[in-house]
Amino acid sequence: MSGFGKDGRVTRLFLAVWPPPEIVERLAALPRTEQAGVRWVPPENLHLTLRFLGQADPEDVDASLGHLELPTAEVTLGPAVSRLGRSVVVIPATGLDELAAVVRDATAMIGQPLDPRPFAGHLTLARLKHRAACGVAGAPFRATFPVTSIALVESTQTGRGVEYTTLGRYVVGRVPGTP
Ligand code: 2AM
Numbered sequence: 001m002s003g004f005g006k007d008g009r010v011t012r013l014f015l016a017v018w019p020p021p022e023i024v025e026r027l028a029a030l031p032r033t034e035q036a037g038v039r040w041v042p043p044e045n046l047h048l049t050l051r052f053l054g055q056a057d058p059e060d061v062d063a064s065l066g067h068l069e070l071p072t073a074e075v076t077l078g079p080a081v082s083r084l085g086r087s088v089v090v091i092p093a094t095g096l097d098e099l100a101a102v103v104r105d106a107t108a109m110i111g112q113p114l115d116p117r118p119f120a121g122h123l124t125l126a127r128l129k130h131r132a133a134c135g136v137a138g139a140p141f142r143a144t145f146p147v148t149s150i151a152l153v154e155s156t157q158t159g160r161g162v163e164y165t166t167l168g169r170y171v172v173g174r175v176p177g178t179p
Contacts, residue, residue, distance in 0.1 A: 012053075012054055012055055012154065012155045012156075013053040013054070013055075013056050013058060013061065013111065013152060013153065013154055013155070013167075014049055014050075014051065014052045014053055014152075014153050014155065015049070015050045015051045015053065015061070015065075015103055015107070015150055015151070015152055015153070016047040016048055016049050016050055016150065016151050016153050017047065017048040017050065017073075017075065017096070017147050017150055017151070018047055018151055018166070019046060019047070019048070019075075019077075019123070019143075019145060020145050023077070023143050023145055024043050024044075024046055025043075026141070026143060027043065027046055027091075027123070027125070027141075028043035028046075030081065030125065030136055030139060030141065031135060031136050031139070032126075032136070033134075033135045033136070035132065035133075035134075035135075036132065037128055037129040037130050037132030038089075038126050038127075038128055038129075038132050038134050039126060039127045039128075039129070040125065040126045041124055041125055041126060041127075042161070044164075045162065045164055046123060046124075046125070047123070047151075047153070047164070048075065048093055048096065048121060048122070048123050050096065050099065050100045050103045050104075050150060051100065051103050051104050051107055051114075052111075052112070052115070053107065053110055053111030053112065054111045054112035055111065055112070056110050056111035056112075057110075058152060058154075058167050058168070060110045061107060061110055061152055062152075062168065064106045064107050064110060065103070065106055065107070065152075065170050066170070067177075068102070068106055068170075069173075069174070070099060070102060070103075070150065070170060070171070070172040070173070071098050071099050071102060071172065071173070072146070072147065072172050072173040073095050073096055073098065073099040073146070073147040073172065074095045074144060074145070074146050074147065075093050075094070075095045075096060075121075075144065075145055075146075075147060076093065076094045076095050076142075076143070076144045077091045077092070077093050077123060077141060077142065077143045077144070078091060078092070078140070078141050078142035078143065079092075079140060079141070079142055080138055080139060080140045080141060081125065081136050081137050081138060081139045081141055082137060082138075083137060084120065084122055084124075086128070087127060087128045087129070088122075088124055088126075088127055088128070089124070089125045089126040089127070089128065089134050089136065089137060090122035090123060090124050090125060091122065091123045091125065091141055092120075092121065092122055093121035093122055093123055094121060095121070095144075096119070096121040096147075097119060097121065099147065099150070099172065100119045100121070101119070103150065104119070147172055148171065148172065149169040149170055149171045149172060150169065150170050150172065151166045151167075151168070151169050151170075152166070152167045152168045152169075152170075153165065153166055153167065154166075154167050
């Protein structure tokens, strides 16, 4: 774990998996038609959320996850671009349930209350306003990759949109402090 200041900042945080660059490249190559009411996630922001914490102290997250053995995971994206609810365009993801459950349990007392809905693995491609149509829905997409670490990410709203900063990473599949 690295990258934390010791200044006790309270920030808007989430825990996520960053897909590897070759998968981001393929995701970015999906057709992105610019149309009213469709807000595409920039390729550098594409991620799979394990838990949204909201306002929380990164040091509390570190205290909860820093000494934990996180289970390994292999993500399968696909089989096609689809909708999550009415307004989110996603690629469904399987393989993250156990890792998400461990993260959720370990951070249950941090940040905003746990979302009572069951975990639904997905990678968000776009958000739609007013039920806008989105041409990419239905496009086939398949990819599998191993998760090597999870990231604690800070989300900052700027004039240019949302910016994500990785504050630290937790390696999966080994007991922290062992080689
Ligand atoms: P998503 O994973 O479905 O796209 C960072 O804001 C990420 O945390 C987003 O990608 C978002 O959803 C997820 N998230 C979950 N609950 C959220 C909330 N209440 N507010 C903002 N983001 C949330």
